[in-house]
Amino acid sequence: MFKHLTGDKWLSLTAVIAALLLIFVWVPLDIDTGLVEKVRRQIRLGDSLGPVTAGVVILLGGILTWMRPSADPQSLSVDNLKWMATLAVTIAVAFIVMRFAGPLITSLFTDTPYRALRATPPWNYIGYIAGGALLVATLISLARRKVSLSAALVGIIASLVFALLYDLPFDDLQLPPNGDV
Amino acid sequence: MGIWDHAVMGFMSVFSGPEAFTLLGISVSVTLVMILIGFLMGITVGATPGLAGPMAMAIALPILISIFGFSQDAFLPVMGFLIGIMKGATLGGSVPAILFNTPGTPDAYMTTLDGYPMAQKGQAKKALKVAHLSSVSGDTFSDVVLVLCAPFLAVLVESYLDLPEKAALLILSLAFIAAVIGGSVGKGLISMGLGLLAAMIATGEDFYPRLTMGSPALAEGFPIATAILGVLILGEVFKSIEDMIRSGIQSAPRPAATVAGDRLSFAEIRRLAPHIGRSSVIGTIIGALPGIGSTLAATLGYTFARARYDNKRSASDPRFGEGAPEGIAATEAANSAVSGANLIPVLSLGIPGNAAAVFLILGMESIGGFNPGPAVFRVPSDGFNPELIMAFGLFTAMFLTNGLNWTIGGVFMRAVGVMARVPKEVLLPVVLLLTLTAIYVQENTMAAMWIAVGFGMLGYIMRRVGMSPLPFVIAFILGGKLEETARQAFAATGGDPFFLFTHPIAAAFMVMSLAVIVFNLRKPSP
Numbered sequence: 001m002f003k004h005l006t007g008d009k010w011l012s013l014t015a016v017i018a019a020l021l022l023i024f025v026w027v028p029l030d031i032d033t034g035l036v037e038k039v040r041r042q043i044r045l046g047d048s049l050g051p052v053t054a055g056v057v058i059l060l061g062g063i064l065t066w067m068r069p070s071a072d073p074q075s076l077s078v079d080n081l082k083w084m085a086t087l088a089v090t091i092a093v094a095f096i097v098m099r100f101a102g103p104l105i106t107s108l109f110t111d112t113p114y115r116a117l118r119a120t121p122p123w124n125y126i127g128y129i130a131g132g133a134l135l136v137a138t139l140i141s142l143a144r145r146k147v148s149l150s151a152a153l154v155g156i157i158a159s160l161v162f163a164l165l166y167d168l169p170f171d172d173l174q175l176p177p178n179g180d181v
Numbered sequence: 182m183g184i185w186d187h188a189v190m191g192f193m194s195v196f197s198g199p200e201a202f203t204l205l206g207i208s209v210s211v212t213l214v215m216i217l218i219g220f221l222m223g224i225t226v227g228a229t230p231g232l233a234g235p236m237a238m239a240i241a242l243p244i245l246i247s248i249f250g251f252s253q254d255a256f257l258p259v260m261g262f263l264i265g266i267m268k269g270a271t272l273g274g275s276v277p278a279i280l281f282n283t284p285g286t287p288d289a290y291m292t293t294l295d296g297y298p299m300a301q302k303g304q305a306k307k308a309l310k311v312a313h314l315s316s317v318s319g320d321t322f323s324d325v326v327l328v329l330c331a332p333f334l335a336v337l338v339e340s341y342l343d344l345p346e347k348a349a350l351l352i353l354s355l356a357f358i359a360a361v362i363g364g365s366v367g368k369g370l371i372s373m374g375l376g377l378l379a380a381m382i383a384t385g386e387d388f389y390p391r392l393t394m395g396s397p398a399l400a401e402g403f404p405i406a407t408a409i410l411g412v413l414i415l416g417e418v419f420k421s422i423e424d425m426i427r428s429g430i431q432s433a434p435r436p437a438a439t440v441a442g443d444r445l446s447f448a449e450i451r452r453l454a455p456h457i458g459r460s461s462v463i464g465t466i467i468g469a470l471p472g473i474g475s476t477l478a479a480t481l482g483y484t485f486a487r488a489r490y491d492n493k494r495s496a497s498d499p500r501f502g503e504g505a506p507e508g509i510a511a512t513e514a515a516n517s518a519v520s521g522a523n524l525i526p527v528l529s530l531g532i533p534g535n536a537a538a539v540f541l542i543l544g545m546e547s548i549g550g551f552n553p554g555p556a557v558f559r560v561p562s563d564g565f566n567p568e569l570i571m572a573f574g575l576f577t578a579m580f581l582t583n584g585l586n587w588t589i590g591g592v593f594m595r596a597v598g599v600m601a602r603v604p605k606e607v608l609l610p611v612v613l614l615l616t617l618t619a620i621y622v623q624e625n626t627m628a629a630m631w632i633a634v635g636f637g638m639l640g641y642i643m644r645r646v647g648m649s650p651l652p653f654v655i656a657f658i659l660g661g662k663l664e665e666t667a668r669q670a671f672a673a674t675g676g677d678p679f680f681l682f683t684h685p686i687a688a689a690f691m692v693m694s695l696a697v698i699v700f701n702l703r704k705p706s707p
Contacts, residue, residue, distance in 0.1 A: 008367075011646050015371045022378070031391045036678075043676040047385035050664045051392060054377035061359075061370030068702060070365055074647040083423045084638060091634055099627060132618070136610040143425045143606035158611045162618050170247055176618065179625035 007075020008065055015062030023055040090138050098131025099177045118178040125163045128175040132159030182565040184332075190565070191573020195261070195581065199254055212257040216578055219262035220585050223269020224593055229600040230277055231421065231608050233286045234270030235536035238263050239414050240612065242540060243406065243619035246547055253550045256571055261578040263544050267537045268320060268582045269590075271475065271517045275312035275509070276594050277601035280305060288475040288516040291483040295501060295508030302504055306595070310445045311506045312513045313591040315457045319514035321583045322461040323468060323521030327528075328576050330469070335529035335558035342555075344670035345680040349690035351663045352681070354471050354532045356694035359652045360701040368648040370698075375639075376653035379403055380660025386668075403636075404629060406543055407620050408657060411633040412650045413536060416640015418613045425606050449506065456486045456507045457514040464518025471526050471534035471655070475519040482515025483508060521579060527553050528572060532659065539654055 274286030279296030383402030
C-alpha cells in the first residue's frame with residue numbers, strides 16, 4: 001500500500017500524524033489550561049494555545065507537502081539510517097569513555113577520589129582527552145575508510161589543545177565530564 | 182540627551198572601553214582588538230571550505246562569553262568579534278573560489294564561474310583584487326543603509342504598531358521565512374512548526390512546565406544555544422562527514438595559478454562600478470528581508486549583471502563564465518551587501534533573517550542588557566538610553582571593520598589561500614569536538630551535549646529530507662516572544678479573540694502572511 005509513496009509523501013504523513021498526536025493527545029494530557037482560561041473574571045490565553053498553534057502549523061505544512069511534493073523529492077534512505085546509528089554509537093561510546101576514563105584511571109593510581117581531583121591537572125584532562133580523541137579519530141577513520149595513526153594523533157592533539165585552551169586561562173570553567181562527577 | 186549625544190557616546194564606547202594594551206602611549210581598547218581578531222579569523226574561516234561564518238560565530242560565542250562574562254562591558258568586544266567574523270568570512274569565501282575553483286562559503290559559488298577562469302589565465306591577483314574591491318564596496322553601502330534605515334524603521338514600528346500589530350508582524354516574518362526558504366512552503370511550515378513547538382516546551386504561565394511529560398530532564402526546557410548549535414552546526418557536520426564517506430574524499434586542490442597577474446587599472450574600476458553598484462543595491466534589499474540569504478543575493482546579482490553585460494560586451498571581452506571580472510564584481514558586491522542589511526530587521530524588529538543574524542541575536546541575548554527591537558532606538562526625554570548607545574557602538578564596530586577591510590583585507594585575503602588545503606575530513610570531526618566542548622563549558626552538564634547531539638540528528642534529518650533548518654531556528658528564537666506578545670495583545674484588547682483581524686494594520690499583515698504562502702505555493706515546485 002505504501003510502496004508508491006515518495007519521500008515527500010512519507011514526510012507529509014509523518015508530519016500530519018505527529019501534529020494530530022500533539023494536538024489531540026500530548027497537549028490535553030500534559031497541559032492543564034485550555035486555549036483560553038478565566039482567571040479572576042478575566043479571560044486570558046491559556047498555555048495550550050501556543051503548542052496547538054505549533055501543531056496546526058506542522059499539520060498545515062504536512063498537508064501542503066502532500067499536495068505539492070517536490071519534483072525531485074529527497075528522503076531518508078536505509079544508508080542514512082545506518083549512518084545515524086553508526087554516529088549515535090560512536091558518540092555514545094566516546095561520551096561513556098569521556099565520563100568514566102578519568103575516575104577509572106584515577107582509582108588505579110591514587111586513593112584520592114576523582115571528585116577531589118577534578119580540577120587538578122593531569123587528572124582532569126584524562127576523560128576529556130580520551131573521549132575526545134576517540135571521537136575525532138573514529139570519525140576521521142570512518143571518512144578515510146581506514147584506521148591510521150595519524151587520525152589518532154589528530155584526535156589527541158585536538159583534544160589536548162582544546163583542554164588547554166579552556167583550562168589554562170579560565171579557573172572557573174570545567175572540561176567535560178568534570179561538572180557531572 | 183539627544184540622538185547625537187547617544188551617537189557620540191556609542192562611538193566613544195568602542196575606543197574607551199577596557200584597555201587591551203597601550204601603543205605609543207595611546208590606549209587601545211579590547212573592543213578594537215576583538216574586531217581585528219574577529220575580522221582576520223573571519224577571512225581565514227571563509228577561505229576554508231567546510232567552515233562558514235555562522236559556524237565560526239557559533240563556536241566562538243561560548244568561548245567569548247567565557248572570557249568576557251555577562252556584563253555590559255562584554256557587549257561590544259563580543260559583538261565586535263562576531264561582526265568581524267561575519268564580514269571577514271564573506272570576503273574570505275572568494276579566495277578558494279578564485280584560486281582553487283572551490284567556494285569557501287556557499288555564497289561564493291558564483292565567484293568560481295569567472296574567478297577560476299581568470300586565475301587559469303594568470304590573472305589570479307587581479308581577480309582577488311576585483312573580489313576585494315566589490316566585496317568591501319557592497320558591504321560599506323549596506324552598512325550606510327543600515328544606519329539610515331534601522332532607526333527609521335524602529336521609530337515607525339514604535340509610532341504606528343501596537344501589540345496586535347506587533348504580534349501580526351511576527352507572524353508575517355515567520356510566514357515569510359517559512360515560505361521562501363528551501364523552495365517548499367510545506368517543508369518550511371513543518372520546520373517552523375517544530376521550532377515553535379521546541380520553544381513551547383517547559384515554558385508557559387502555569388506552575389507545571391508544559392509538554393515535559395513529568396520528565397525532570399525536560400523541566401528546564403531546551404537551552405537555546407545548545408539547540409541552535411545542534412541543528413545548525415552539528416547537523417551540517419553529520420551530513421558532511423556522511424557525504425565524504427559516500428562519495429570519497431576529494432584530494433587537496435592544486436592552485437590554478439600563482440597569486441600574481443595584472444594590476445587593476447582605474448579604467449577597469451570605472452567599468453566595474455555599475456555592476457558593483459547594482460549588486461550592492463540587490464544585496465542590500467535581499468539582506469533586509471528576513472529569510473533570504475546571501476546565496477540568492479549573489480545569484481540575482483550575477484544574473485542581472487550577465488544580462489546587462491551581454492548587451493554591451495565587445496567581441497574581445499570574455500563572456501560571463503569565461504573569466505569576466507564583471508561576474509566576480511556582481512557576485513561579491515551582492516553577497517557582501519547582505520551582511521549589513523541583515524541587521525536592519527535584527528536591530529529594529531528583533532527578527533533574525535539568516536544564520537549569521539541568529540548568532541548575533543544569540544550573542545545579544547546571552548550577554549543581556551540589549552534587547553533587539555524597536556525600543557533600542559527610543560530617545561528618552563530625560564537621561565539616556567543605554568541600548569541606543571550600544572547600537573551606535575555596534576554601528577561604529579561595523580564601520581571600523583569596513584575600514585580594516587579596505588586597508589588590510591586585500592593583503593590578508595591573498596595570504597590565506599593555503600586554508601583550502603586543510604583536509605575536510607580532519608576539520609569536521611575537530612569542529613564537532615570543539616562545538617560539544619563549547620556547549621559543555623557553558624551548560625556544565627553532559628546532558629547538554631546529549632541534547633545537542635539530539636538536535637544535531639534533527640538537523641541532519643532535515644537536511645536529508647530537503648527541509649531547511651533555518652525556519653526551525655528562527656521560530657525557536659521568536660516563539661516565546663510571539664506567545665508573550667499575543668498574550669499581551671489579547672489582554673490589551675479586552676479578550677478580543679479576533680485581535681489580529683480587527684485592527685487594520687494587523688489585518689493587513691495577516692493578509693500578507695497568507696498571500697506570501699499562497700504566492701509561493703503557486704510557484705512551480707523545484
